[in-house]
Amino acid sequence: MGKGISRRALGALAVGGAASATLSGCDRVGPTEATIKSRRFPNDFVWGVATAAFQTEGSPTADGRGPTIWDTFEKQPGRIKDGSNADVATDSYRRYAEDIDLIAGAGLKAFRFSIAWSRVLPTGAGSVNAAGLDHYDRLVDACLAKGITPYATLFHWDLPQALQDKGGWSARDTANSFADYAATVAARLGDRLKHIITLNEPAVHTVFGHVLGEHAPGLKDIALLGPTTHHMNLGQGLAIQALRAAKGDLRIGTTQALQPCRPAGGPLAFWNRPASDGLDALWNKAWLDPLLKGTYPAAMGDFLKGHLRDGDLEIIRQPIDFLGVNYYAPAYVKLDLASPSQIAVGAPPKGAELDAFGRQIDPSGLAEVLERVRRDYGNPPVLITENGCSDPFGDGPGVIDDGFRVQYLRRHLEAVKSAMEAGSRIGGYFAWTLIDNWEWDIGYTSKFGLVAMDRATGVRTPKASYGWFKQVATTGLLPAT
Numbered sequence: 178m179g180k181g182i183s184r185r186a187l188g189a190l191a192v193g194g195a196a197s198a199t200l201s202g203c204d205r206v207g208p209t210e211a212t213i214k215s216r217r218f219p220n221d222f223v224w225g226v227a228t229a230a231f232q233t234e235g236s237p238t239a240d241g242r243g244p245t246i247w248d249t250f251e252k253q254p255g256r257i258k259d260g261s262n263a264d265v266a267t268d269s270y271r272r273y274a275e276d277i278d279l280i281a282g283a284g285l286k287a288f289r290f291s292i293a294w295s296r297v298l299p300t301g302a303g304s305v306n307a308a309g310l311d312h313y314d315r316l317v318d319a320c321l322a323k324g325i326t327p328y329a330t331l332f333h334w335d336l337p338q339a340l341q342d343k344g345g346w347s348a349r350d351t352a353n354s355f356a357d358y359a360a361t362v363a364a365r366l367g368d369r370l371k372h373i374i375t376l377n378e379p380a381v382h383t384v385f386g387h388v389l390g391e392h393a394p395g396l397k398d399i400a401l402l403g404p405t406t407h408h409m410n411l412g413q414g415l416a417i418q419a420l421r422a423a424k425g426d427l428r429i430g431t432t433q434a435l436q437p438c439r440p441a442g443g444p445l446a447f448w449n450r451p452a453s454d455g456l457d458a459l460w461n462k463a464w465l466d467p468l469l470k471g472t473y474p475a476a477m478g479d480f481l482k483g484h485l486r487d488g489d490l491e492i493i494r495q496p497i498d499f500l501g502v503n504y505y506a507p508a509y510v511k512l513d514l515a516s517p518s519q520i521a522v523g524a525p526p527k528g529a530e531l532d533a534f535g536r537q538i539d540p541s542g543l544a545e546v547l548e549r550v551r552r553d554y555g556n557p558p559v560l561i562t563e564n565g566c567s568d569p570f571g572d573g574p575g576v577i578d579d580g581f582r583v584q585y586l587r588r589h590l591e592a593v594k595s596a597m598e599a600g601s602r603i604g605g606y607f608a609w610t611l612i613d614n615w616e617w618d619i620g621y622t623s624k625f626g627l628v629a630m631d632r633a634t635g636v637r638t639p640k641a642s643y644g645w646f647k648q649v650a651t652t653g654l655l656p657a658t
């Protein structure tokens with residue numbers, strides 16, 4: 178994470194034109210605590226944890242895995258805050274059985290992990306690596322043996338390097354390769370793996386990987402915003418079609434990083450409104466609108482010129498079984514006439530409660546995005562596919578007595594419950610994450626786990642939040658304090 182722009186701060190976006198948007202943004206600042214009628218969640222509410230392959234697996238060359246864009250990126254000097262790489266991570270490629278024991282030990286019934294595309298297809302397309310699929314076969318079986326439902330994400334940012342060499346997601350053909358990969362996974366695992374998430378947070382991958390250069394593939398080119406967004410949407414549509422053709426009974430969803438975009442500046446917020454609306458368009462609506470309404474927001478128009486073809490929007494608008502919502506914090510946005518986009522990061526309101534990332538802790542932001550999905554997008558079934566917070570940054574061990582995380586989770590679960598009471602169809606909640614892992618551009622300095630890990634030995638130690646989450650998951654009752 179550089180001193181300037183960072184994912185955590187949602188830094189200045191070099192996004193020309195977006196500031197001219199006149200769409201209404203989600204800029205309402207709600208109460209910080211939710212009012213709920215009952216602290217009891219339904220019996221069939223799904224409690225789980227979420228992880229991602231590149232952040233946990235390690236073993237980057239085992240069993241024929243091909244290189245990914247993150248293998249390339251992490252080795253470039255200066256890219257990762259602590260100079261680390263994910264070659265070991267939580268060693269979960271080898272220790273997955275221990276991870277599943279921890280999930281079962283917390284009484285959780287669901288595990289969201291991601292499949293590494295380059296384990297299945299080392300060059301992203303063409304020949305299938307049976308040994309890579311064998312790993313996920315074992316993982317799925319190990320989950321099922323413990324009564325845990327596997328939810329597999331197909332793309333959590335680790336594009337095979339060979340595809341990037343041909344243009345990555347900015348190349349239209351990657352959308353076809355993604356659909357072929359999805360079909361391959363469904364053909365091998367679909368008899369037991371019934372829940373599939375196509376993409377994880379494509380907004381983050383697009384903006385931080387292609388416009389800001391903070392994530393792999395490390396590109397800084399505003400011209401990539403349109404094609405990358407569109408080809409990921411298209412790839413998702415083609416993948417959903419391919420999955421349904423391969424197995425008719427799959428439950429298919431997508432995971433989006435929904436973030437309220439609020440104008441910064443207190444009394445001067447009026448001036449910042451166009452900038453926050455612009456960010457809202459490319460960050461939230463550019464993914465939700467084509468999938469759920471069959472249109473792109475007007476602000477994306479210029480970016481998409483030359484990339485959007487007849488028939489594409491019909492392919493993208495596929496029925497889904499659930500919308501995955503990831504939420505961490507709201508974004509505060511300001512107008513910046515010095516930036517080509519006129520969009521820059523603004524500060525949270527004075528006195529706001531901040532987490533270790535310097536982001537505002539604001540459960541009302543979660544209630545706000547859930548309300549929006551309910552009100553503006555036809556109230557689809559929702560799963561909260563990520564939510565959580567980091568220990569304070571540093572190289573020290575994970576904080577075992579993590580009362581701050583318990584409070585974060587508790588307050589965000591209140592927001593979930595209040596949205597349910599208002600009519601949202603929320604079927605489950607996955608905490609991010611099981612074990613302290615490798616957090617992308619900030620390496621091992623951030624720790625989001627319910628379980629700490631000694632990096633020298635790999636030994637896992639549950640934190641207080643693990644016990645707390647177990648209590649909530651097994652009783653279905655959210656404590657009041």
Ligand code: FCB
Binds near residue numbers: 378
């Ligand atoms: C989300 C990512 C996940 C992790 C958490 C902290 O945006 O999906 O991989 O980085 O943030």
